[in-house]
Amino acid sequence: MMPTAPLELRYNLVLGSGSPRRQELLQRVGLPYDLRVVPVDETVDPSWKTDQVAEHLALQKARAIPIDDHELLLTADTLVLCQGQILGKPKDPTEAVAMLRLLSGNEHDVMTGVCLRTTQKEIILGARTRLEWYHLDPKEIDWYVQEYQPMDKAGAYGIQDWMGLRAVKSIQGCPLNVMGLPLPLVYERLFSEFAIERGSLNSMQVPDALESTNTKVPPCNSAI
Secondary structure (H helix, E strand, O other): OOOOOOOOEOOEEEEOOOOHHHHHHHHHOOOOOEEOOOOOOOOOOOOOOHHHHHHHHHHHHHHHOOOOOOEEEEEEEEEEEEOOEEEOOOOOHHHHHHHHHHHOOOEEEEEEEEEEEOOOOEEEEEEEEEEEEOOOOHHHHHHHHHHHOOOOOHHHOOOOOHHHHHHEEEEEOOHHHHOOOOHHHHHHHHHHHHEOOOOOOOOOOOOOOOOOOOOOOOOOOOOO
């Protein structure tokens, strides 16, 4: 059992995600939480900027989950961007194989949007991690999809499993972001905004239309 982190929040933390990786990361850092997941339409609006899709979806998820005044909701969405294509979770093994063949030997970005929401305000965070992969033999890709069944992972792979050990040539940014949650960034914002005797309840609310001026790959502690 992990020790409880030295962070006392003014709210009860609620995780609005069914991702085992996000649940594990919060447990490992010692943040107790309640789990609350509801089905959400994750259709991408064509008007959204590509580098802000994850943030929009995180906000969309947050607004679909009811919370009380004493609760702080955390939602997130992760996607992969490679050669202009957005790669979410593959629908089947055939699509998973196609995604991995696209990633093989190329660079790609993993982008995660996070929403921290109370009944009084919403905070949107974003992180981007850039990875370069070695070239993979088609037989390796077929074997990986058959053995690991990565249909629950954006881009059809998990950096914490065999593919992360085999394929990653270089990585820039937060490795935990590739698992689905830029935890140092999230923890820092929880500490600065929601810890007891810290933060302000009168912080400016996030506008409906998200805007970003990011043109470079931000480090793990960057926020949008």
